[in-house]
Each structure stands twice: as structure tokens, then as C-alpha cells.
Amino acid sequence: MKSFRLLSTPFLLVVLSAAQAETVSLPSMSVQGASAEEIPYALPTVPAASTDIGALIKRLPGANVNTNGAVTSIAQYRGLFGKRVNVVLDGFGQREAGPNSMDSPLSYLPASRTDQVSVYRGIAPVRTGIETIGGTISATSKKLDFGLTDEAEIKGSANAAYASNGNTRQLNLTTAVTNQNHRLQLTGSSDRGDNQKFDGGRIRSSEHDRDTIGVHYGYQGSGKAFGLDVEHFDMGDTGTVALPMDILYFRGENVKASFTDYSSNGDSYTLKLHHQDIEHEMNNFSQRTNGQVSPMRSRHTFAEVQAKGLGFHYQHQNWLFGIDLDQAEHNTTIYNPNVSAFFVDNFKDAERDRYSLFAEWKGEAPQGLNLETGLRYSRVEMNSGNAGVFAGASAGLIALNTAFNGEDLNQEENLIDIFATLTHTFSQELDFEVGFARKARAPSYQERYLWAPLQSTGGLADGRRYVGDVDLDHEVAYQFEVGLDWHTHQFAFSPRVFYHHINDYIQGVEGAATAQQQMVANEMSMMMGVPTSTLLKFSNVDAKLYGIDANWSAALSQNWQLAGTISYVRGERRDTNDDLYRIAPLNAITSVTYVQPTWQVSMEAETVARQNKVSDENNEQNTGGYALFNISGQYQVTPAVTMLAGVNNLFDRYYVNHLGGTNRAAGNPDLAMGDRVPGLGRSAYINVNVDF
Numbered sequence: 001m002k003s004f005r006l007l008s009t010p011f012l013l014v015v016l017s018a019a020q021a022e023t024v025s026l027p028s029m030s031v032q033g034a035s036a037e038e039i040p041y042a043l044p045t046v047p048a049a050s051t052d053i054g055a056l057i058k059r060l061p062g063a064n065v066n067t068n069g070a071v072t073s074i075a076q077y078r079g080l081f082g083k084r085v086n087v088v089l090d091g092f093g094q095r096e097a098g099p100n101s102m103d104s105p106l107s108y109l110p111a112s113r114t115d116q117v118s119v120y121r122g123i124a125p126v127r128t129g130i131e132t133i134g135g136t137i138s139a140t141s142k143k144l145d146f147g148l149t150d151e152a153e154i155k156g157s158a159n160a161a162y163a164s165n166g167n168t169r170q171l172n173l174t175t176a177v178t179n180q181n182h183r184l185q186l187t188g189s190s191d192r193g194d195n196q197k198f199d200g201g202r203i204r205s206s207e208h209d210r211d212t213i214g215v216h217y218g219y220q221g222s223g224k225a226f227g228l229d230v231e232h233f234d235m236g237d238t239g240t241v242a243l244p245m246d247i248l249y250f251r252g253e254n255v256k257a258s259f260t261d262y263s264s265n266g267d268s269y270t271l272k273l274h275h276q277d278i279e280h281e282m283n284n285f286s287q288r289t290n291g292q293v294s295p296m297r298s299r300h301t302f303a304e305v306q307a308k309g310l311g312f313h314y315q316h317q318n319w320l321f322g323i324d325l326d327q328a329e330h331n332t333t334i335y336n337p338n339v340s341a342f343f344v345d346n347f348k349d350a351e352r353d354r355y356s357l358f359a360e361w362k363g364e365a366p367q368g369l370n371l372e373t374g375l376r377y378s379r380v381e382m383n384s385g386n387a388g389v390f391a392g393a394s395a396g397l398i399a400l401n402t403a404f405n406g407e408d409l410n411q412e413e414n415l416i417d418i419f420a421t422l423t424h425t426f427s428q429e430l431d432f433e434v435g436f437a438r439k440a441r442a443p444s445y446q447e448r449y450l451w452a453p454l455q456s457t458g459g460l461a462d463g464r465r466y467v468g469d470v471d472l473d474h475e476v477a478y479q480f481e482v483g484l485d486w487h488t489h490q491f492a493f494s495p496r497v498f499y500h501h502i503n504d505y506i507q508g509v510e511g512a513a514t515a516q517q518q519m520v521a522n523e524m525s526m527m528m529g530v531p532t533s534t535l536l537k538f539s540n541v542d543a544k545l546y547g548i549d550a551n552w553s554a555a556l557s558q559n560w561q562l563a564g565t566i567s568y569v570r571g572e573r574r575d576t577n578d579d580l581y582r583i584a585p586l587n588a589i590t591s592v593t594y595v596q597p598t599w600q601v602s603m604e605a606e607t608v609a610r611q612n613k614v615s616d617e618n619n620e621q622n623t624g625g626y627a628l629f630n631i632s633g634q635y636q637v638t639p640a641v642t643m644l645a646g647v648n649n650l651f652d653r654y655y656v657n658h659l660g661g662t663n664r665a666a667g668n669p670d671l672a673m674g675d676r677v678p679g680l681g682r683s684a685y686i687n688v689n690v691d692f
């Protein structure tokens with residue numbers, strides 16, 4: 001071993017320098033968990049300043065998050081976000097109960113319970129999910145290791161953290177009885193935070209409240225593995241100022257089971273089952289003053305999702321075959337607590353069922369190339385029940401309701417996904433990669449069944465009213481990417497250039513709605529005391545996205561390391577001159593770390609360029625560029641005790657995150673309605689982890 005190389009420290013560091021370097025020099029790595037999938041780019045994590053794993057996702061090259069509230073991070077990858085990105089938690093997809101993605105999949109896994117977040121860099125293999133047009137992001141929760149002998153042992157880890165901004169507290173206790181074959185684990189987590197500060201005031205409401213409790217049973221032995229997770233999720237009062245309402249609660253259960261059998265001839269199969277049942281309430285008056293101006297403007301919404309799924313994957317030599325089925329049913333009803341007769345079924349029994357088959361092949365191709373390729377066929381069947389509306393509603397709204405219920409709401413889409421990734425190893429230090437794909441996505445239930453002109457848009461947070469279109473076509477993307485992995489003992493650099501050509505890209509279009517829909521939208525805006533604006537109708541347009549992202553690291557000496565990521569994406573309409581909405585600006589993270597065997601300190605710069613390539617169609621505003629500086633230190637007190645502390649936004653810089661949305665909550669003296677939501681001011685944090 002050379003004395004001068006990228007260091008791998010015995011513990012994992014939030015600035016990721018060492019771990020990142022390790023990952024880069026090992027182009028694919030296996031992670032623990034139900035799926036034991038190979039993931040090309042993974043970041044080991046230590047929960048630190050934030051209870052939200054969105055903060056970790058942002059550190060992945062090409063990835064970002066749209067932030068609508070304290071723990072409502074919607075994953076964005078290379079400019080595609082929301083339902084276009086397949087987010088997988090412990091190997092399973094997660095459906096949302098909220099029609100505005102208040103419970104984005106990432107919100108279901110608190111940072112304190114997270115073991116690892118990762119992205120299938122570039123084109124996601126078809127095995128990673130149905131509808132992966134915007135890639136696959138994966139996160140796994142902590143699981144304690146199986147024992148080494150027959151003897152039962154009790155072990156665990158406890159984690160407590162505090163951050164000054166918002167008085168944020170997080171606690172996690174994970175404990176298990178294990179031996180070499182069995183693991184019975186109990187996990188609980190609790191997150192609390194008050195309103196967050198920026199230089200100039202507070203964001204109201206940006207409090208959060210989230211508890212989880214989970215029981216896990218795992219078995220491994222004689223070529224078999226079994227895992228069962230039963231999780232209760234309970235989010236309480238949590239602000240989402242970029243949306244028309246705040247969260248009162250999300251509550252419910254997730255059950256996930258997987259069984260894998262490895263046969264002696266090298267074949268294996270995995271069977272997976274999941275079930276999900278989540279209820280949700282939100283309103284526009286408990287954490288903001290909107291409703292109190294007039295009791296007629298108070299709104300209270302009940303929503304729920306019930307989902308289930310089944311997967312069977314069979315691996316034989318270079319082949320992987322699979323069947324994936326899932327079903328989800330969504331309901332959302334809006335009430336006025338002051339008018340008992342008032343109700344509007346925003347979504348009624350909106351159903352989205354997916355039946356899918358795939359095959360993948362991975363192996364050596366001629367000319368020293370390695371090939372990974374696959375084909376997936378999916379049938380997406382969607383339907384909606386007849387929505388109801390109270391008898392005293394306006395004639396216009398009743399007419400829209402009658403028209404919707406009279407439409408053929410039963411729709412199906414046939415989706416074909418194909419991908420191929422070729423890699424060539426030029427030398428020990430240089431790999432070359434090129435990938436092609438065709439990926440498809442069927443409309444979301446919001447895009448298809450939003451019959452009343454409302455803002456239930458899966459968290460677009462542009463403040464606009466939308467209507468859906470039952471007859472939307474599915475999106476088809478043609479994707480191309482090329483990249484290098486260059487890694488020596490002192491240096492690693494992995495750039496990727498990509499281009500996505502998307503036909504029938506779904507977005508809201510002005511002037512597409514009918515005169516009657518526009519009239520009802522105006523009526524509703526006047527009723528709520530907000531200015532009227534042009535209604536957007538979800539429509540098929542044409543788009544393209546292109547850009548570059550890279551991660552790199554360099555060892556300056558035995559003890560000094562540099563590391564960073566840089567991400568750039570440009571999203572444009574092809575049918576008009578407009579730009580795509582809510583695209584992350586050019587951004588980079590650069591860190592310098594001093595490493596010793598039991599401690600390290602790191603200084604980091606987060607630099608973000610201005611974004612003036614904005615969507616006119618969505619009335620999107622430009623935002624300015626900024627640089628934030630963070631410092632952190634980590635100390636391994638004993639082999640079992642790790643402490644991490646730091647200060648984010650050291651100079652308390654005021655800034656606006658382009659993906660943070662605009663303030664929709666009235667009654668905040670520090671922040672007007674319609675103002676961009678500021679990013680977080682200075683926050684000092686400390687995090688202690690004890691293994692036992």
C-alpha cells in the first residue's frame with residue numbers, strides 16, 4: 001500500500017470526503033438491506049444538522065430537493081422531480097397520502113434512522129422500479145448486524161442530536177436481540193423542531209413533529225434470507241409554507257416483507273410484499289392566519305392512501321427476470337369547518353394500478369466491453385370514482401363536477417422501458433461509460449383526475465390553480481449519457497454528461513383550460529380573497545434536459561483531503577421558447593478535511609449560481625446566487641462513542657433556495673405572502689452516537 005492515498009477512516013464522516021473517495025474507486029458497491037442491490041453511487045451518512053434526509057440527497061451529484069416545508073423534501077434528479085423520480089426506501093416504493101406530496105417519500109425516513117442514501121447514477125436500470133424516467137434514489141434504514149454465533153446477544157445504538165436553528169431535536173434508539181440466524185429489532189425515533197430562523201426573522205410555520213416506531217425481524221441462514229418490517233409513522237403539526245395548507249398529521253402503517261432463496265447452483269429468487277395505509281389531515285388556519293380573516297375561507301382537508309404491492313425477481317446466471325405489481329387508491333376531501341354542509345371531493349377513489357414485467361442481462365460483451373441491458377413492460381391502469389360536491393356549490397363548479405363524472409375515467413397506458421449501459425476499462429485508473437435508454441411515465445392521479453381548479457398538484461408549489469386532463473398521454477424520454485471514472489491513489493474524478501429528449505412531457509399550460517374552468521377558478525380565487533390568475537391545465541408538451549454532473553476527491557497529503565460535487569442541468573421546452581419549472585441552478589459543494597485516526601475537521605463551501613432560466617408558464621421568479629460556509633468536526637471518543645458537531649451557514653448569510661418555493665402563509669411579519677422562502681440561517685449542531 002502506498003503511504004500517500006485517499007484515506008478511509010474507521011468512522012463515517014458527514015463531509016463524506018473519505019467515504020466518497022472509497023466509493024469512487026469502487027465503481028459499484030453492495031449495500032445491506034432487503035434487496036442487497038448493487039448501487040453505483042452511495043453515501044454513507046451520519047445524521048447531523050437536519051432531521052430531514054433531503055439534506056443528504058442534495059450531496060449526491062446531479063441530485064437536489066424541492067423543499068415545501070421543514071421535512072417535505074421532494075427528490076429532484078437532473079431536473080426531473082416528484083413522481084418522475086423513483087424513490088425507494090429499504091427496497092420498496094412509498095406512495096403519498098397527501099395530494100400535494102406533503103408526505104414525500106423522503107419524509108418517511110428520519111435522518112436519525114438512516115443508514116445510507118444513494119442514487120443509481122445516470123440511467124437507472126429497469127430492475128430498480130416501474131416508471132424510472134427521472135432515475136432511482138434509494139435510502140436504507142439502520143439494521144444492526146446479525147450475531148456471529150448461536151448465542152443470543154443484545155445490542156443497540158442510541159443517537160441524540162440538537163441543532164440551534166429551530167431548536168431542532170432528534171432522538172433514535174435501535175436495539176436488537178440477535179444471533180447468527182435471527183434478528184429481532186425494535187426502533188423508535190422522535191424529531192421535533194420549532195420555527196426556523198433566517199437573517200431577518202422566522203419562517204412561520206416551519207415547525208415539525210415526527211415520530212416513528214418499527215419492529216423488524218430478520219432471518220439469514222442455509223441460503224435463505226427473510227425480512228419483515230412493521231412500521232408506524234406519526235407526523236404531527238408540521239409547516240409547509242410553500243403550499244396552501246399545513247400538516248396536522250400523517251399517521252399509519254407500512255408493512256414490508258421480503259424472502260430470498262439462494263440455491264446452490266448460483267440462482268436466486270426474491271419475493272417481496274408490501275402494504276401501506278396512511279391517513280392525513282391538513283388545514284389553512286391552525287399554523288397560519290389565512291382562514292381567520294373570514295370563516296368562509298377556512299379549509300380543512302382529509303386525505304388517505306391505501307397501497308399494496310408484490311414483486312418476484314429471479315436471477316439466473318447473467319439474467320434477472322422480474323414481475324412487479326402494485327396498486328394504490330387515493331381519497332381527498334376538502335371541508336369548511338365553519339360550514340357543515342361544505343365538501344368537495346378533490347379526489348375520489350383515484351386508483352393507479354401497475355402490472356409490470358422485466359428482464360435484464362449483465363455481462364461481458366465483445367471488444368472488452370461490459371454490458372448491462374434490460375427491457376421492462378408496464379401496464380398502468382387508472383380509474384376514479386365519481387367525485388361529489390356539496391349542493392350549495394356554485395353552478396359552475398357543479399357543472400364541472402357533472403362533466404367529470406360523465407367522462408370515461410378508466411384509462412390505461414402501456415409503457416416500454418429499455419436501457420443499455422456499456423462500460424470499458426481502459427486501465428486500472430480509467431473507466432469509460434456510455435448509456436442509452438427509453439423510459440416512460442404514465443400521468444399521476446393528480447394530473448389526470450384534478451377536476452376542480454385547485455392546487456393539488458403533487459407539490460409543484462407555484463401558487464397556481466390547475467385542472468387535470470383525463471386524456472393525457474404518457475411521457476416518453478430518450479436518454480443518453482457518457483462519462484468517465486478516473487481514479488488514482490491520490491485523485492478521483494467522475495464526470496457525466498447527459499441529454500434527455502422528452503416527448504409528451506406533462507406540465508401545466510396556460511390557455512388550455514376551458515372558459516368555464518377558468519370562470520370557476522376565478523370564482524374560487526375571489527372566494528378565498530386572492531388575485532385571480534390564468535388557470536393551468538396539465539397538458540402534453542415537449543421538453544429536453546441536458547447537463548453535466550461530477551464528483552471528485554483529492555488527497556493533498558496523508559492528512560489533508562479535498563472533495564466535492566458539481567451539478568448543472570438545463571431544462572427547456574421544445575414546443576415553445578420557455579424554460580422548465582423549478583430546475584436546480586448550477587451548484588457545487590467543495591470541502592477540505594483534515595483527518596486524524598480518531599478525529600477530523602472539515603470546512604465546506606456550498607456555492608449556488610443564480611437561476612434566471614425560469615418558467616414563464618409557471619410565473620417563476622429568478623433567484624440570485626450565493627455561497628454558504630459550513631464547518632464540522634468529528635471525534636471518536638471511544639470505539640463505541642462518536643461525537644459530531646458543526647456550524648452550518650457560519651456567516652448567517654441570507655439566501656433564497658431556488659427550489660424552496662414562495663411563502664403562502666399569511667400573518668408572518670418577517671415574510672410577506674408571495675415572497676421567496678429564505679434558506680436557513682446559521683445553525684450550530686451536535687450529535688452523539690453510542691453503540692452498545
Ligand SMILES: [Cu+2]
Nearest residue numbers: 098099102282
Ligand atoms: Cu396535505
